[in-house]
Amino acid sequence: MLGRMTLTIPADLLPADGRFGCGPSKVRAEQIEALAAVGSSLLGTSHRQAPVKNLVASVREHLGDLFRLPDGYEIVLGNGGSTAFWDAAAFGLIERRSQHLTFGEFGSKFAKAAKAPWLEAPDVREAAAGSRTAAEAVEGVDVYAWPHNETSTGVSAPVARVNGDEGALTVIDATSAAGGIDFDVTEADVYYFAPQKNLGSDGGLWFAAMSPAAIERVERIAASDRYIPEFLSLSQAVANSRLQQTLNTPALTTLHLLDSQLSWILGNGGLEWAAARTAESSGALYEWAEASEVATPFVADPAHRSPVVATIDFDESIDAAAIAKTLRANGIVDTEPYRKLGRNQLRVATFVSIDPDDVRQLIRSIEYVLANS
Numbered sequence: 001m002l003g004r005m006t007l008t009i010p011a012d013l014l015p016a017d018g019r020f021g022c023g024p025s026k027v028r029a030e031q032i033e034a035l036a037a038v039g040s041s042l043l044g045t046s047h048r049q050a051p052v053k054n055l056v057a058s059v060r061e062h063l064g065d066l067f068r069l070p071d072g073y074e075i076v077l078g079n080g081g082s083t084a085f086w087d088a089a090a091f092g093l094i095e096r097r098s099q100h101l102t103f104g105e106f107g108s109k110f111a112k113a114a115k116a117p118w119l120e121a122p123d124v125r126e127a128a129a130g131s132r133t134a135a136e137a138v139e140g141v142d143v144y145a146w147p148h149n150e151t152s153t154g155v156s157a158p159v160a161r162v163n164g165d166e167g168a169l170t171v172i173d174a175t176s177a178a179g180g181i182d183f184d185v186t187e188a189d190v191y192y193f194a195p196q197k198n199l200g201s202d203g204g205l206w207f208a209a210m211s212p213a214a215i216e217r218v219e220r221i222a223a224s225d226r227y228i229p230e231f232l233s234l235s236q237a238v239a240n241s242r243l244q245q246t247l248n249t250p251a252l253t254t255l256h257l258l259d260s261q262l263s264w265i266l267g268n269g270g271l272e273w274a275a276a277r278t279a280e281s282s283g284a285l286y287e288w289a290e291a292s293e294v295a296t297p298f299v300a301d302p303a304h305r306s307p308v309v310a311t312i313d314f315d316e317s318i319d320a321a322a323i324a325k326t327l328r329a330n331g332i333v334d335t336e337p338y339r340k341l342g343r344n345q346l347r348v349a350t351f352v353s354i355d356p357d358d359v360r361q362l363i364r365s366i367e368y369v370l371a372n373s
């Protein structure tokens with residue numbers, strides 16, 4: 001007997017690029033070409049010499065332009081991605097106590113890192129996956145933290161300063177939002193991210209736009225008698241970043257892919273353009289799901305729906321995992337839901353690199369699979 005054949009989606013329904021994953025995410029062909037073109041004048045050369053230092057300077061300047069940084073804000077970078085930043089923040093940014101909004105995996109991970117023995121127990125405000133909660137000013141809290149975009153559920157939350165105790169900092173995880181959602185950076189003291197999502201680069205580094213108040217906090221804690229491992233020292237990161245350096249060797253490819261992505265976004269009109277493009281892509285998916293007999297947007301409140309990560313639930317007559325599997329066999333990859341969410345769902349990144357026309361083709365491909373399986 002023949003095994004069940006995998007459904008072949010007709011070529012005219014397929015997207016030109018089948019990468020819809022939430023990270024690492026689509027890297028545009030032009031970025032890879034630019035990397036190949038720079039080749040041996042950058043790759044394999046010392047990060048203490050001009051070619052790499054100039055690249056770091058360019059990335060910092062481009063990020064400053066993208067976020068329209070006011071005077072006094074600085075772009076700081078270090079090794080280890082956003083996960084390393086959580087530990088660095090527990091050592092060097094939270095003075096005594098933090099408040100965390102958790103409505104998915106990533107917000108919860110920072111809350112966990114803040115349960116460090118030298119800090120007071122964090123004030124954790126949890127909301128069910130698919131919804132969100134708001135910050136509340138509490139006496140004694142000196143860091144308010146939440147994700148701009150919760151990648152595990154497809155919920156986004158506004159960046160808005162919390163007016164708590166004097167000097168309290170608003171600290172935003174922008175890992176999947178940076179470069180795809182417009183916002184006002186003056187509403188945050190720290191806007192941090194790794195570049196393998198909207199910024200279409202590779203993993204391994206973290207970046208943070210820091211306000212003067214955040215830098216002052218970092219310096220004050222570093223000068224106290226708290227033990228801080230050097231690798232996780234934010235004051236080391238601030239000092240090194242000012243010299244266009246990192247404490248230890250950075251990934252040069254990551255820096256280069258990031259820099260060309262930033263030039264591309266800025267050349268097209270910056271965050272406003274990027275936000276319109278991601279809203280067009282995600283809007284097409286939400287509209288389709290709203291109209292579908294078998295699909296619904298997982299995030300019930302339209303105001304909470306992410307413009308950069310669309311999560312689409314299917315009713316029980318449909319096996320979403322089987323759809324993702326068929327799509328994968330046809331070259332459309334990484335539409336599976338976040339592994340720990342455990343829902344009958346597809347999750348689609350609509351990051352700025354992803355062409356809205358490809359999202360519309362993805363919808364046609366999903367419809368074909370639904371109609372033919």
Ligand SMILES: *Cc1c(COP(=O)(O)O)cnc(C)c1O
Binds near residue numbers: 082083150175194197
């Ligand atoms: C992906 C992601 C992270 C983790 O980033 P790493 O660079 O892998 O540590 C953290 N926060 C959010 C919101 C993310 O989407």
